[in-house]
Amino acid sequence: MDPCRRKDTCSSANSWGVVVSHWDWEVAVDFPSKTLTCTATLDIRTLTDGVGSLILDCVGLVVSEVSSRESGESLAYQVKQLDGELTPCLDISLPSTCAKKGAELGVRISYKTDPALCAAVQWLEPSQTMGKKHPYLYTQCQAIHARSMLPCQDTPSVKSTFSAKVAVACELVALMGAERLGSEPHASNPTLTVFSFRQNVPIPSYLAALVVGALESKRIGPRSHVWCEKEMVEKAAWEFEETEKMLSAAEEVVGEYLWGQYDILVLPPSFAYGGMENPCLTFLSPSLLAGDRSLANVIAHELSHSWTGNLVTNENWEEFWMNEGFTTFLERRIAAKVFNEKERHLQASVGWNQMEDAIRSFEKQGKAHYTPLVPELKGLHPDDVFSCIPYEKGSSFLFFLETLLGGPGTLDGFLKAYIAKFRYGTVTTEQWKQFLLEYFHKEVSNGVLEEVEWEKWIREPGMPPLKPMFDTTLADASLALAEKWAAVQDISSTSQFSSDDITNMSSLALQYFLDVLKTKPPLSVQVLEAMEKTYSFNRTENAEIKYRWLRLCLRGRWSASYPLVIELLSKQGRMKYIVPLYRELCECGEEAKAMATATFTANEHFYQMMAAKKISDILKSSGCF
Numbered sequence: 274m275d276p277c278r279r280k281d282t283c284s285s286a287n288s289w290g291v292v293v294s295h296w297d298w299e300v301a302v303d304f305p306s307k308t309l310t311c312t313a314t315l316d317i318r319t320l321t322d323g324v325g326s327l328i329l330d331c332v333g334l335v336v337s338e339v340s341s342r343e344s345g346e347s348l349a350y351q352v353k354q355l356d357g358e359l360t361p362c363l364d365i366s367l368p369s370t371c372a373k374k375g376a377e378l379g380v381r382i383s384y385k386t387d388p389a390l391c392a393a394v395q396w397l398e399p400s401q402t403m404g405k406k407h408p409y410l411y412t413q414c415q416a417i418h419a420r421s422m423l424p425c426q427d428t429p430s431v432k433s434t435f436s437a438k439v440a441v442a443c444e445l446v447a448l449m450g451a452e453r454l455g456s457e458p459h460a461s462n463p464t465l466t467v468f469s470f471r472q473n474v475p476i477p478s479y480l481a482a483l484v485v486g487a488l489e490s491k492r493i494g495p496r497s498h499v500w501c502e503k504e505m506v507e508k509a510a511w512e513f514e515e516t517e518k519m520l521s522a523a524e525e526v527v528g529e530y531l532w533g534q535y536d537i538l539v540l541p542p543s544f545a546y547g548g549m550e551n552p553c554l555t556f557l558s559p560s561l562l563a564g565d566r567s568l569a570n571v572i573a574h575e576l577s578h579s580w581t582g583n584l585v586t587n588e589n590w591e592e593f594w595m596n597e598g599f600t601t602f603l604e605r606r607i608a609a610k611v612f613n614e615k616e617r618h619l620q621a622s623v624g625w626n627q628m629e630d631a632i633r634s635f636e637k638q639g640k641a642h643y644t645p646l647v648p649e650l651k652g653l654h655p656d657d658v659f660s661c662i663p664y665e666k667g668s669s670f671l672f673f674l675e676t677l678l679g680g681p682g683t684l685d686g687f688l689k690a691y692i693a694k695f696r697y698g699t700v701t702t703e704q705w706k707q708f709l710l711e712y713f714h715k716e717v718s719n720g721v722l723e724e725v726e727w728e729k730w731i732r733e734p735g736m737p738p739l740k741p742m743f744d745t746t747l748a749d750a751s752l753a754l755a756e757k758w759a760a761v762q763d764i765s766s767t768s769q770f771s772s773d774d775i776t777n778m779s780s781l782a783l784q785y786f787l788d789v790l791k792t793k794p795p796l797s798v799q800v801l802e803a804m805e806k807t808y809s810f811n812r813t814e815n816a817e818i819k820y821r822w823l824r825l826c827l828r829g830r831w832s833a834s835y836p837l838v839i840e841l842l843s844k845q846g847r848m849k850y851i852v853p854l855y856r857e858l859c860e861c862g863e864e865a866k867a868m869a870t871a872t873f874t875a876n877e878h879f880y881q882m883m884a885a886k887k888i889s890d891i892l893k894s895s896g897c898f
């Protein structure tokens with residue numbers, strides 16, 4: 274093993290000795306049994322002499338046969354759990370023809386997924402869809418769930434191309450994060466249609482993505498469609514109409530878009546994330562459909578991953594900020610181009626406050642070791658460590674470097690060169706730093722970067738060593754208003770407020786306002802009532818505002834807000850909202866805890882598996898069960 278190459282602590286694969294360069298996937302989707310019946314043929318190549326086996330990550334896969342594509346011979350295999358590894362693996366004995374470095378083989382694996390263990394796939398009943406007639410499934414593989422639907426080297430350090438054929442009932446449509454090659458009737462079963470796909474850009478396993486449902490599409494740009502159930506198509510097409518503008522802005526900064534199509538899929542509300550950057554087909558939560566395009570920055574974020582993350586990929590999950598910090602930075606460079614520089618600064622300020630909240634929350638839970646930009650993950654599941662910290666600390670770090678190097682836009686040339694150098698491969702913080710220091714060698718010799726406390730930014734837990742100078746023009750009014758509300762002593766003084774206070778505030782400025790209030794002592798029930806009367810936050814359609822508002826209500830123990838919290842928790846599976854709301858609800862006393870438990874029990878199967886696990890952990894640690 275290359276001693277400079279750090280082992281991915283989240284994968285058992287022997288990818289130091291053998292790599293999968295392409296996988297071909299044949300899938301039959303069976304809704305009644307909630308299983309995928311598959312054959313995966315992996316093209317492997319040995320990297321050293323004497324590799325006797327292919328070790329793949331594998332969770333709950335019921336393997337029926339493994340054979341060589343070339344000879345048809347069966348290959349011996351064993352599913353086992355290696356000491357110190359997070360999940361089981363499939364150990365396949367390789368034939369003697371693979372003994373030498375550079376040997377190639379097609380390894381064919383027939384298997385079924387296990388509905389109880391397949392965290393990658395969410396199966397929805399027709400009743401859980403908008404149309405109510407057809408079932409639906411979608412996948413979420415990041416960080417390490419691909420192994421529950423595909424035996425693979427489930428580490429971002431390995432990238433492969435793939436091809437796939439997916440058989441589904443005739444009335445359904447299958448899509449993957451790939452080029453769509455078309456569909457045809459199944460050769461022997463007239464009730465099935467087979468959809469074909471190909472991804473020619475090598476991708477890590479976490480970007481494998483599949484969706485099946487009664488999907489329709491509408492074109493929203495020269496290289497973009499929006500896909501969803503037909504009931505939502507028009508609304509989604511309007512909300513995300515500015516996609517092409519954002520794509521073009523990104524291309525100005527980081528170079529040509531290399532993936533062909535950039536489509537968007539709007540999922541049912543159980544989807545646990547705001548968005549997922551699946552190649553060629555971004556997956557989005559319907560919580561972004563605010564009706565006023567105010568949450569479309571998530572599109573800027575997801576499409577930015579087409580460069581930072583999907584082309585240049587974090588080498589392992591400890592390096593997650595190489596995906597997310599860079600993407601958040603690029604997302605905001607797009608905001609500066611499409612809107613203006615001040616908007617970019619407001620986004621960064623809101624992000625900074627979110628990061629502070631996440632860091633304080635981990636510290637309170639005794640998990641400060643989750644807060645460095647590059648945390649140590651040995652023995653930890655990436656889902657547990659996930660937060661906005663790599664996004665915001667990472668983006669703030671880049672922002673700070675940009676300030677030292679000359680201000681807005683001065684990193685753009687560097688970013689383009691960085692993408693060109695590392696594209697189709699992976700990267701570590703150390704490689705990035707070396708490349709940055711070489712690229713800016715003149716500035717370095719002039720001492721411009723001398724004040725950077727690299728180790729503090731990169732390795733130390735807690736808040737970064739300094740806060741970059743964000744312009745506060747668009748935040749000032751929110752801050753002043755929050756200070757006024759926080760200062761209310763006598764309820765009669767709330768007559769100074771009126772709905773005009775917020776008429777000219779953007780959705781983001783309102784988020785800033787509510788975030789500042791969250792850092793203050795809890796508002797009293799009377800003050801919360803007055804605020805509701807003045808601003809009608811209970812009725813907002815904007816999910817970012819709603820969840821912030823409800824958190825304030827819970828902190829103020831306003832029991833009249835509990836039904837609204839329960840309603841959100843029952844309709845929405847996005848973890849960014851439901852995890853903090855469950856946590857806060859559990860702090861509101863025994864009655865609220867009972868409500869939280871009942872809500873979870875009723876919705877456990879609506880939530881994605883990892884979301885359900887996270888919430889169940891919160892309830893357990895709160896003594897709910």
Ligand SMILES: CC/C=C\C/C=C\C[C@@H](O)/C=C/C=C/C=C\[C@@H](O)CCCC(=O)O
Pocket residue numbers: 415416545546547548549550590591593594648655656657658659660663847848849
């Ligand atoms: C340093 C952290 C270590 C590992 C984390 C890696 C992966 C975490 C895993 O839980 C998956 C994350 C998937 C994220 C997908 C999309 C996000 O960008 C959405 C952000 C939250 C939201 O807006 O809803």
Ligand SMILES: [Zn+2]
Pocket residue numbers: 550574575578596597600
């Ligand atoms: Zn992202």
